[in-house]
Amino acid sequence: MSIILNHISKRFGNFTALNDINLEIPEGELVALLGPSGCGKTTLLRIIAGLERADSGQVLLKGEDKTHKDIRERGIGFVFQHYALFRHMTVFENIAFGLRVKPRKLRPNEAEIHKKVHALLELVQLDWLHNRYPDQLSGGQRQRIALARALAVEPEVLLLDEPFGALDASVRKDLRLWLRHLHENLNVTSIFVTHDQEEAMEVANRVVVFNHGNLEQQGTPSEIYDNPANEFVSRFIGDTNVISLGHHNTEWLKLSGLVITPDASNSVHIRPHDLDIIKSNTDSAATATLKDWQHLGALIRIELAKKGVNGSPEIIYAQMPNEQFKRLQLSKGDRVDLHIRHAHWFDAA
Amino acid sequence: MNTHKLTKVALNDPVWVRYSLIAVSLTTIGLFLLLPLVTIFIEAFAKGWQKYATELSDPNALAAIRLTLWVAFLCVPLTTVFGLASAWAIARFEFRGKSILTTLIDLPFSVSPVTAGLIFVLLFGAQGWFGEWLRDHDIKIIFATTGIVLATLFITCPFVARELIPLMQEMGNEEEEAALSLGASGWTTFWRVTLPNIKWGLLYGVVLCNARAMGEFGAVSVVSGHIQGLTNTLPLHVENTYNEYNAVGAFAAASLLTVLAVVTLVLKSFLEWQQQRDSDSRAPSEQ
Numbered sequence: 001m002s003i004i005l006n007h008i009s010k011r012f013g014n015f016t017a018l019n020d021i022n023l024e025i026p027e028g029e030l031v032a033l034l035g036p037s038g039c040g041k042t043t044l045l046r047i048i049a050g051l052e053r054a055d056s057g058q059v060l061l062k063g064e065d066k067t068h069k070d071i072r073e074r075g076i077g078f079v080f081q082h083y084a085l086f087r088h089m090t091v092f093e094n095i096a097f098g099l100r101v102k103p104r105k106l107r108p109n110e111a112e113i114h115k116k117v118h119a120l121l122e123l124v125q126l127d128w129l130h131n132r133y134p135d136q137l138s139g140g141q142r143q144r145i146a147l148a149r150a151l152a153v154e155p156e157v158l159l160l161d162e163p164f165g166a167l168d169a170s171v172r173k174d175l176r177l178w179l180r181h182l183h184e185n186l187n188v189t190s191i192f193v194t195h196d197q198e199e200a201m202e203v204a205n206r207v208v209v210f211n212h213g214n215l216e217q218q219g220t221p222s223e224i225y226d227n228p229a230n231e232f233v234s235r236f237i238g239d240t241n242v243i244s245l246g247h248h249n250t251e252w253l254k255l256s257g258l259v260i261t262p263d264a265s266n267s268v269h270i271r272p273h274d275l276d277i278i279k280s281n282t283d284s285a286a287t288a289t290l291k292d293w294q295h296l297g298a299l300i301r302i303e304l305a306k307k308g309v310n311g312s313p314e315i316i317y318a319q320m321p322n323e324q325f326k327r328l329q330l331s332k333g334d335r336v337d338l339h340i341r342h343a344h345w346f347d348a349a
Numbered sequence: 350m351n352t353h354k355l356t357k358v359a360l361n362d363p364v365w366v367r368y369s370l371i372a373v374s375l376t377t378i379g380l381f382l383l384l385p386l387v388t389i390f391i392e393a394f395a396k397g398w399q400k401y402a403t404e405l406s407d408p409n410a411l412a413a414i415r416l417t418l419w420v421a422f423l424c425v426p427l428t429t430v431f432g433l434a435s436a437w438a439i440a441r442f443e444f445r446g447k448s449i450l451t452t453l454i455d456l457p458f459s460v461s462p463v464t465a466g467l468i469f470v471l472l473f474g475a476q477g478w479f480g481e482w483l484r485d486h487d488i489k490i491i492f493a494t495t496g497i498v499l500a501t502l503f504i505t506c507p508f509v510a511r512e513l514i515p516l517m518q519e520m521g522n523e524e525e526e527a528a529l530s531l532g533a534s535g536w537t538t539f540w541r542v543t544l545p546n547i548k549w550g551l552l553y554g555v556v557l558c559n560a561r562a563m564g565e566f567g568a569v570s571v572v573s574g575h576i577q578g579l580t581n582t583l584p585l586h587v588e589n590t591y592n593e594y595n596a597v598g599a600f601a602a603a604s605l606l607t608v609l610a611v612v613t614l615v616l617k618s619f620l621e622w623q624q625q626r627d628s629d630s631r632a633p634s635e636q
Binding site: 049053070071076077078080082084085086087088097098101102149150152153 | 358473521526527528529530531532533534537541542545
């Protein structure tokens with residue numbers, strides 16, 4: 001089911017939670033609403049669900065205006081951040097709940113409920129837990145039961161609030177992949193909220209970035225990573241070196257191969273992996289001192305010190321594969337030439 | 350709280366300190382609680398079983414028992430509904446005057462019951478604000494069951510609400526939102542999700558409320574008029590018979606109230622234990 005949001009705004013007292021949000025989500029997508037905490041992403045999710053009312057704007061589901069419709073009439077499934085499983089019911093009864101509360105005419109009989117619940121339990125690979133109570137499950141298991149419960153009513157949109165927020169790092173990794181595969185199989189339009197950019201990039205096929213109630217950018221993960229729309233997105237997604245375009249920096253940037261029109265921006269953003277280094281014997285404006293490096297698995301992060309304003313060193317980071325770094329045969333204190341392969345800058349705000 | 354048997358050396362006072370503290374507590378409880386309790390039964394049965402039974406089957410005693418049950422039967426459900434409604438409002442909604450409501454709910458605890466009774470006399474008594482109007486319409490509140498019920502309601506209205514407010518605030522409303530998102534109506538959500546989660550707390554409040562409704566003396570005494578066989582509740586009946594130098598009658602009636610107290614105590618402990626179990630099982634779920 002496609003989702004269209006028209007000019008959604010929401011305030012809480014003096015605080016603007018959402019500022020004129022326009023968003024279109026085509027059917028079958030897996031979308032991440034990404035942003036730092038307090039940016040309005042959860043509020044937007046709750047407005048789509050009907051758990052919250054927007055002050056102004058429209059919510060269209062499948063082309064129909066559902067702005068004033070109750071959560072029950074929207075055909076959505078909601079997975080809460082802390083799962084909100086019914087603690088006095090078994091796993092089986094939790095999943096069956098949505099079926100049992102249907103109006104009598106639509107309610108399946110006991111045998112159908114049984115079949116459906118077990119099918120869902122198999123889908124989330126937890127059939128052996130059907131007799132347990134929520135407090136007897138691990139966090140990851142609860143998460144999957146919450147998902148199965150939401151899917152029981154066959155929602156046309158699945159909304160997940162920080163689905164991995166409360167889990168251990170290792171469980172989180174597995175569940176991310178699992179969610180992605182589940183989405184491929186079910187093909188239900190799904191939206192999840194996260195503050196973790198890595199998670200958004202890994203799981204979603206579209207990412208929508210929010211900050212302070214504004215929609216900053218939307219696109220595929222690669223569009224957002226390669227062409228950030230503004231400073232905020234560039235800083236928030238992935239690592240970046242932010243070099244202010246003061247007088248002392250223009251020279252080495254030019255020497256390192258970066259040509260920018262002056263006055264276009266206050267600063268230039270260079271991703272660590274877009275910065276090459278070569279051993280150098282000269283001492284030009286475009287050289288830096290190798291301070292230290294850290295192993296990040298397949299990659300090496302290199303800490304470089306550049307002479308900044310009034311002689312105090314400015315730290316910039318480069319990143320390259322392990323092998324490449326070994327071939328350079330560098331040691332601490334060496335001088336290196338910098339070469340910028342790619343950079344971003346934005347219109348001065 | 351689990352009662353782990355830790356030997357805290359620093360807190361291990363000398364033997365004589367420990368024993369004298371224990372002795373003081375036990376003596377106090379024995380002298381001021383157990384002894385009077387035993388006396389009630391000794392006095393009640395002082396002239397044998399027969400006399401005890403006769404006193405309790407006296408028409409006035411029976412009328413008092415009936416009235417007490419009737420008042421509790423009316424007050425407890427009303428207090429429960431009020432408690433649920435106000436706890437729901439306070440735990441779930443933000444509204445103007447919420448803190449005033451929270452404070453006012455406790456008012457009956459801080460007002461002397463006699464004062465509470467007097468308020469109703471001032472309002473509805475013959476010389477009261479609405480006295481004339483009530484007389485013209487032939488409605489009797491003071492010196493009648495209605496007045497007793499009103500006074501009891503005033504005294505007991507905080508019991509259920511006070512139990513439920515912290516419980517519902519702690520629970521949050523995610524489970525209810527989940528139920529709504531799964532298509533449940535408001536009613537269904539209340540019956541199937543909210544109520545099972547608060548049932549022990551609710552019953553606890555109801556038990557305490559019932560004990561107070563049956564045992565209330567001060568407020569009821571002011572509005573009842575002590576009409577034997579008509580407006581005497583059990584506690585008032587105890588006073589009446591005692592003032593008539595009928596010790597066995599007074600203590601027989603008192604023994605009934607004592608049994609009520611013991612039953613309440615047992616139920617209360619059971620409910621506390623159940624609640625504890627529930628919150629223990631809840632604790633690990635909040636990682």
